[in-house]
Amino acid sequence: MADAVLQVKSLVKHFGALCATDHVSLDVRAGEIHALIGPNGAGKTSLVAQLSGLLASDAGQVLFLNEDITAMSAHQRVRRGLVRSFQITRLFKSFTVRDNVALAVQARTGNAYSFWKPVAAERALHDEAQAILHDIGLAERADELAQNLSHGEQRVLEVGLAMATAPKLLLLDEPMAGTGPEESQRIVDLIAGLKNRVAILLVEHDMEAVFRLADRISVLVNGAVIACGAPHDIRHDPMVIAAYLGEEQSA
Amino acid sequence: MTWILFLEQSLNGLQFGLMLFLLASGLTLVFGIMDMINLAHGALYMVGAFLTAWLADMTHSFLWGVLLAVPLTAVFGMVLESTLLRSLYRRDHMSQVLATFALILIINEAVRMVWGSDLALSAPAALSGPVELLPGLKYPSYRLLIIGVGLALALFLYLVVTQTRMGAWVRAGASNRDMAMAMGINIQRLFTLVFGLGAAMCAVAGAMLGPLLAVQVGMGESILILAFVVIVIGGIGSIWGAFVGSLLVGFVDTFGRTLLPHLFRELFPPQVAATAGPAAASIMVYLLMAVVLFIRPQGLFSRRS
Amino acid sequence: MNANPSSTTFTKPWLWCLLMALAIGLGWLMQSQGMSFYLSMLSRMMIYGLAACSLNLILGYGGLVSFGHAAFVGIGAYTVGILITEGVPSGWIGFPAAMLVSALFAALIGAISLRTRGVYFIMITLAFAQMVYYLVNSVKAYGGDEGLNIRMRSDFGFGLNLKNDLAFYYLVLLCLALSLWFMHRLMHSRFGRVVLAQRDDDVRTEALGFAVYRYQMILFVLAGAIGGLSGALMVNQQNYVNPNLMHWTQSGVLMVMVILGGVGTLAGGLWGALLLLTLEDVFAEYTVHWQFYVGWILLAVVLMAPQGLAGLFKRKPKGVGHG
Numbered sequence: 001m002a003d004a005v006l007q008v009k010s011l012v013k014h015f016g017a018l019c020a021t022d023h024v025s026l027d028v029r030a031g032e033i034h035a036l037i038g039p040n041g042a043g044k045t046s047l048v049a050q051l052s053g054l055l056a057s058d059a060g061q062v063l064f065l066n067e068d069i070t071a072m073s074a075h076q077r078v079r080r081g082l083v084r085s086f087q088i089t090r091l092f093k094s095f096t097v098r099d100n101v102a103l104a105v106q107a108r109t110g111n112a113y114s115f116w117k118p119v120a121a122e123r124a125l126h127d128e129a130q131a132i133l134h135d136i137g138l139a140e141r142a143d144e145l146a147q148n149l150s151h152g153e154q155r156v157l158e159v160g161l162a163m164a165t166a167p168k169l170l171l172l173d174e175p176m177a178g179t180g181p182e183e184s185q186r187i188v189d190l191i192a193g194l195k196n197r198v199a200i201l202l203v204e205h206d207m208e209a210v211f212r213l214a215d216r217i218s219v220l221v222n223g224a225v226i227a228c229g230a231p232h233d234i235r236h237d238p239m240v241i242a243a244y245l246g247e248e249q250s251a
Numbered sequence: 252m253t254w255i256l257f258l259e260q261s262l263n264g265l266q267f268g269l270m271l272f273l274l275a276s277g278l279t280l281v282f283g284i285m286d287m288i289n290l291a292h293g294a295l296y297m298v299g300a301f302l303t304a305w306l307a308d309m310t311h312s313f314l315w316g317v318l319l320a321v322p323l324t325a326v327f328g329m330v331l332e333s334t335l336l337r338s339l340y341r342r343d344h345m346s347q348v349l350a351t352f353a354l355i356l357i358i359n360e361a362v363r364m365v366w367g368s369d370l371a372l373s374a375p376a377a378l379s380g381p382v383e384l385l386p387g388l389k390y391p392s393y394r395l396l397i398i399g400v401g402l403a404l405a406l407f408l409y410l411v412v413t414q415t416r417m418g419a420w421v422r423a424g425a426s427n428r429d430m431a432m433a434m435g436i437n438i439q440r441l442f443t444l445v446f447g448l449g450a451a452m453c454a455v456a457g458a459m460l461g462p463l464l465a466v467q468v469g470m471g472e473s474i475l476i477l478a479f480v481v482i483v484i485g486g487i488g489s490i491w492g493a494f495v496g497s498l499l500v501g502f503v504d505t506f507g508r509t510l511l512p513h514l515f516r517e518l519f520p521p522q523v524a525a526t527a528g529p530a531a532a533s534i535m536v537y538l539l540m541a542v543v544l545f546i547r548p549q550g551l552f553s554r555r556s
Numbered sequence: 557m558n559a560n561p562s563s564t565t566f567t568k569p570w571l572w573c574l575l576m577a578l579a580i581g582l583g584w585l586m587q588s589q590g591m592s593f594y595l596s597m598l599s600r601m602m603i604y605g606l607a608a609c610s611l612n613l614i615l616g617y618g619g620l621v622s623f624g625h626a627a628f629v630g631i632g633a634y635t636v637g638i639l640i641t642e643g644v645p646s647g648w649i650g651f652p653a654a655m656l657v658s659a660l661f662a663a664l665i666g667a668i669s670l671r672t673r674g675v676y677f678i679m680i681t682l683a684f685a686q687m688v689y690y691l692v693n694s695v696k697a698y699g700g701d702e703g704l705n706i707r708m709r710s711d712f713g714f715g716l717n718l719k720n721d722l723a724f725y726y727l728v729l730l731c732l733a734l735s736l737w738f739m740h741r742l743m744h745s746r747f748g749r750v751v752l753a754q755r756d757d758d759v760r761t762e763a764l765g766f767a768v769y770r771y772q773m774i775l776f777v778l779a780g781a782i783g784g785l786s787g788a789l790m791v792n793q794q795n796y797v798n799p800n801l802m803h804w805t806q807s808g809v810l811m812v813m814v815i816l817g818g819v820g821t822l823a824g825g826l827w828g829a830l831l832l833l834t835l836e837d838v839f840a841e842y843t844v845h846w847q848f849y850v851g852w853i854l855l856a857v858v859l860m861a862p863q864g865l866a867g868l869f870k871r872k873p874k875g876v877g878h879g
Contacts, residue, residue, distance in 0.1 A: 083763070
């Protein structure tokens with residue numbers, strides 16, 4: 001049985017009277033793609049924020065590679081290999097595509113505070129960045145400013161940036177948000193290619209992609225996990241259908 | 252410190268705080284609704300003071316000076332807003348800083364060219380004497396007038412904001428401008444009016460404080476800082492926050508200036524006290540702001556979404 | 557494929573060398589023509605330029621709008637002024653001390669201020685600067701609100717007499733050149749990349765594993781130190797320092813210089829200072845109300861040239877940073 005890379009134990013978060021995260025427990029195993037689905041307002045965003053370290057939980061525990069990271073800041077989690085991508089694209093708009101990726105590579109290699117040597121001279125850094133761009137299919141756009149990319153290309157880069165940090169677990173927050181069918185397919189292929197190499201917690205609305213990619217699916221409704229299992233079981237779980245899939249299928 | 256002194260200083264704090272409120276309320280709305288840094292807000296205060304002094308001199312009546320200066324300043328403010336400031340709303344904060352800083356230079360010098368560096372303004376003769384509020388507590392009647400005017404205007408503002416439709420629009424705009432616009436509120440026109448009202452309040456403050464603080468070019472800059480401190484403490488966009496913040500700053504500043512040097516003289520040797528006392532008094536307000544921001548970074552009553 | 561994959565606008569080193577040579581030659585020329593008044597004027601402009609460039613480090617590159625930067629300039633000036641008054645005229649002690657003390661204050665102010673964002677950051681930096689202003693204002697031993705006069709300029713030994721306008725001009729030029737070169741190297745380094753990244757998106761930068769707060773702190777301290785250096789030069793240039801140097805309106809002036817010259821460019825502060833001070837001097841010749849005219853010009857610049865001077869002369873930037 002594969003070891004759990006990420007273990008979430010009874011996480012709780014309140015916003016005033018609203019319970020956004022209601023004793024959520026789940027785990028992500030090495031190499032698996034674990035999808036998290038749920039209707040709008042289910043609390044996916046807050047959960048992702050808590051797991052990535054941007055929001056402090058009220059109670060509960062988060063273990064990453066058997067280490068308690070509950071109190072750790074965002075950048076400390078990233079250093080340990082827990083990396084997220086954002087639902088609303090966050091790129092370095094004034095940087096080129098290659099420089100975006102190079103920065104991610106820079107974060108995990110070499111001297112963090114080097115202030116004298118010009119970065120432009122670091123061949124290894126830029127070669128690695130270029131290689132990553134090749135992997136995600138953006139190699140020809142390397143010299144373009146990130147802000148000039150199409151929305152779909154930006155979403156690809158968004159995921160690529162997270163991948164470039166060489167994570168042990170990727171927390172993908174609706175990577176296909178706002179993409180057309182062609183770009184969605186591209187991202188699905190990208191994620192599929194990561195299976196067995198990186199553990200992935202995938203938060204998505206795109207059901208087709210979820211059922212294609214996921215090894216396991218957890219369903220979040222009103223802040224609580226109401227079901228967790230293989231895609232086939234989830235698809236036919238009456239509770240899930242009632243709470244969520246029913247709306248999706250009619251939509 | 253005796254009770255009398257305490258009460259007297261409290262009244263001074265209230266008086267100063269209320270005048271600060273007149274400036275801060277306009278400033279917080281400008282910032283809250285239009286997200287604009289307006290460094291020239293203090294210039295309106297100065298213009299109001301100069302106009303009052305000039306008109307009071309011409310009409311030989313303090314009252315007429317004020318009554319004429321206030322609407323004139325309001326008009327000046329509205330013209331400024333609809334011509335220049337409007338083009339700055341969409342710009343970044345840096346551009347706003349540069350433009351309004353330039354405005355300060357222009358307005359300061361323009362005032363100096365028209366009236367010179369300062370003008371005399373004295374309180375109405377009828378109010379030059381003290382009033383005995385309590386046995387042993389004599390308080391200048393002019394300062395009582397300021398408190399009265401300040402409270403009246405605060406009440407007026409409260410009524411406008413809470414009871415009128417325009418007030419509801421203002422509150423909507425302050426918490427979410429785009430939403431307000433989507434709801435069909437003519438933000439531009441509303442805003443010109445709000446700005447005019449803010450300018451009028453500045454003018455009143457300038458007129459009232461003129462006899463106490465001296466009407467001179469540059470008077471706007473020193474009080475502007477305090478107004479910004481007030482709205483940061485109170486929460487940007489919140490008039491109630493501006494009110495509470497103003498009173499807080501008014502009291503802290505007044506008591507700081509009277510109590511602290513006294514305290515320092517008790518505790519420290521004279522050379523230290525002579526230096527440290529006034530220094531500590533001046534920075535009290537800024538310490539207050541730092542503390543508030545530390546505890547509640549968005550200000551006490553922030554309404555921004 | 558481009559062998560130099562960096563997306564930064566390539567700085568033409570030969571252009572800077574040319575400018576430097578011109579500046580050196582100009583100084584010598586002015587001295588020999590007996591125009592040392594203009595030498596002193598140029599020195600003053602360059603000193604303000606250095607101060608503005610140091611502000612640009614955190615403002616333009618860091619994206620941190622600090623409204624209290626004049627405090628560091630003033631602290632540097634007072635450090636040197638006080639040392640000279642107390643009988644320590646050596647520039648070798650004074651100048652590093654000025655930078656160190658400014659850096660310390662920057663560390664203190666930054667530690668607290670950098671925990672806030674947006675307009676609150678602006679306000680709190682402003683507040684701290686005002687605190688420093690009032691503190692210095694109340695220290696009667698060193699002049700209080702009347703300011704501090706110093707009887708002599710810093711002494712660097714080796715027969716270097718800073719009273720000589722040309723010598724002082726070259727010192728200022730040297731400090732300016734070294735500082736700009738340092739800032740150039742800094743912004744093109746790994747550290748600089750992170751700074752520019754957090755300006756674009758600090759959350760994403762943090763999400764890549766960078767401790768953004770630490771980078772901001774270091775940048776803030778460096779900017780403060782260079783500000784202190786400009787202060788040390790300033791007190792020497794005027795043989796005088798006054799608490800007004802630290803008033804928030806002075807921070808505003810520095811900011812205006814930066815904006816005028818081009819936010820986020822290496823020498824934007826310098827060009828802005830040169831332009832603003834030249835405008836002031838020119839108008840002051842004709843009218844005592846020169847601020848009025850300068851104000852209108854500033855207004856025109858803001859409304860018509862959103863990128864400042866540098867924006868007028870440069871092509872659309874190709875990528876990270878400028879110059």
